[in-house]
Amino acid sequence: MSGHSYETGKTNGSVHKAVCESCQIEQRHIVEASARSRWDSDEYTGITEFEVIRCLNCDTLSFRKEASNSEDYWYDPETEEYTSHFDVSVYPNRTAGRFKIDGHYHLPPDVRAAYEEVISAVNGGQPILAGLGVRVLIEVICRDRNAAGKSLLAKIDDLKAKGVLTHAGADILHKLRSMGNESAHEAKPSSDKQISLAMDVVDNLLQSVYIHPNEAKSAFK
Structure with missing residues (x-):
C-alpha cells in the first residue's frame, strides 16, 4: 500500500x-x-x-x-x-566548522551580508561559490572604504596607499582576488586549504578594519 x-x-x-x-x-x-x-x-x-x-x-x-x-x-x-x-x-549550517568571527555585528550591513553568504557557501561545501564570494566580499569592502580605481587590483593598491592595508595584506588580497577570478571565469573550485586560508585572511581583515577599531572606542573611552 x-x-x-x-x-x-x-x-x-x-x-x-x-x-x-x-x-x-x-x-x-x-x-x-x-x-x-x-x-x-x-x-x-x-x-x-x-x-x-x-x-x-x-x-x-x-x-x-x-x-x-x-x-x-x-x-x-x-x-x-x-x-x-x-x-x-x-x-544554521555548520558542516565545515567555519563560524562567524566575534564582533561581526560591528560590520556595516553590506559587508556583513556578503560575509555571511561566504560563510554559508563555505559551510555548504560549495568551493566555487566560496571562492567567488571571497572576491565579492573584497569588492564590497573596497567600496565601503571608498577605494579609488577602475579595477579591483587598483582598489586594493589604493587601500594600501591609504594605510588601510599593509603591503603584506594587499599581496594576500591580490591572491584572493585571483582565486575569485578563477571561480568566476573558469568555474574552478578552490581547494579546502585555499578556502580555509582565505577565510582566515578575511577574518583578520574585517577585525583590523572594522571590529577592533569599534571595540577600542568603547574599551578606551
Missing part, C-alpha cells in the same frame, strides 16, 4: 551529537520537538525526521533533518552486514 503519513513526537527526548553553533565544538543535543514524514510504497520506504534540538551545554536551539530510505544502504565485507545510510543536515 502506497501513501504518505506523518507522526509527531516520535524522537522527542533522543540525544544526538552535533557541532553547536555557540560552543563551536561537537556537543550532545536533545530533541525538544519532532515530526516524522514517512512515504511507503510496495517497493520503497522513506523516512525523514524534522527535529528542533537543544545543546545540553549552552541551551542553543538548532534544527536537524535526518533522511533515510530502504534503498540507500551499503555493504561492509568485513562484518558481512548491511548498514543504512542517513543523510543528516543541521541549520
